[in-house]
Amino acid sequence: MLGKEVFVCREPACFYLGYGKRTEMKGGESQQRIYYQIDNFDQVRESGRGKVLQAEKGLVQMYGPRTTDAVGWYDRVQPGSKVQVRYQCLNDSQIEIVGVDPIGPSVSNGEIQQALAADSPVSAFFVELRGRAAEARAFDAA
DSSP: OOEEEEEEOOSSEEEEEETTEEEEEETTOEEEEEEEOOOOOTTSOHHHHHHHHHHHHHHHHHHOSEEEOOOSOGGGOOTTOEEEEEEEESSSSOEEEEEEEEESOOOOHHHHHHHHHSSOHHHHHHHHHHHHHHHHHHHHHO
16 A cells, blocks of 8 residues: 545545546545556466556556545555455456455554654655646546
8 A cells, every 4th residue: 555645625526537437426425546567467378467557657657546446444554554455357468446445453543643744755645646636637627
């Protein structure tokens, strides 16, 4: 897991496009977003794994890290926690996410607050995420 945030739509409506789907939120709605990346595609046939890796790299460059927001375990995980990603490989290069679940021990809120307060890669990541969120809101407003 790369990070998490509570995103609140502060416009009359917020739209964003990511990983092939368009999402709309109404003003005042919020999402508890979990940001993650897939670190291997071992379940994909070796003959098609290269195509999947290339496609995933392109999607990450285009849309940023993958997100999920319909989770009941948001408060139990912190950046650095491991999540299990269940996916289907549709045509040797397209991945459809079926589910994301926490695994392993969680990091405490105190530990994450210390990391965010420090000059750390985690705090730098959140600064970058907040910048991307601001860009997305500016795009939505245009």
